[in-house]
Every structure is written in structure tokens, then in C-alpha cells.
Amino acid sequence: MIKNKKLFAASLALIVISIALNFPFPHQNPLGEAAVMILNIPIKSADGFQNAGVFTLLLLVLGMVFLHRSLEHCREIVSCHLKITAMMKCLLLSAFYDRY
Numbered sequence: 001m002i003k004n005k006k007l008f009a010a011s012l013a014l015i016v017i018s019i020a021l022n023f024p025f026p027h028q029n030p031l032g033e034a035a036v037m038i039l040n041i042p043i044k045s046a047d048g049f050q051n052a053g054v055f056t057l058l059l060l061v062l063g064m065v066f067l068h069r070s071l072e073h074c075r076e077i078v079s080c081h082l083k084i085t086a087m088m089k090c091l092l093l094s095a096f097y098d099r100y
Helices: 005-021 051-070 076-099
Strands: 036-038 041-045
Touching (some): 005 051
Antiparallel strands (some): 036 041
């Protein structure tokens, strides 16, 4: 199932880092107001491109590429990951605010 364990570990690390960089705590918009958003990551604001948003998106895409190359049979997991990543931020935030 896993063809290359090093790529798999690297992909998980990059994906977790990209989610952590985009986690909306303590503010709703951690990188400010966004004019353009891709996968809930703000890329461009009224002032121009946001370096942190572009870097986060780059880490996410690189993690997805590594995940795709590391898997042998279950490559549809990569497409499921896009959906999970898009929903994870909202779910974690609502779970945090429901508890506190």
C-alpha cells in the first residue's frame, strides 16, 4: 500500500504544518482579510499577495504531491484529503469554541 515510507512521512509533516499555519486561532482570519482564497487559504488581500498564504499553499500542494507519489494502490486518498483539509479547519475551530 505504501510504496515509499520516507515520502509518506514527509507528506504528512508538510500537510500538518500547512494546517497549523492556517489555523484560525485566536482570530477568525489569522492572515487578515482576503480577496482571493484557495482551499480556505488566503492568497491575496487588498494590499497584494500574502507571503504566508502563498507559502502555506505551496506546503500543502507539495505535501499532496509527496502523498500521491508515496502511495501505491490507494491514490484516491489524495482526492479525499482535499475535502478533509477544506473541512478540517472549520471542524477544529467549532470543536474548540464549543468546548470553551
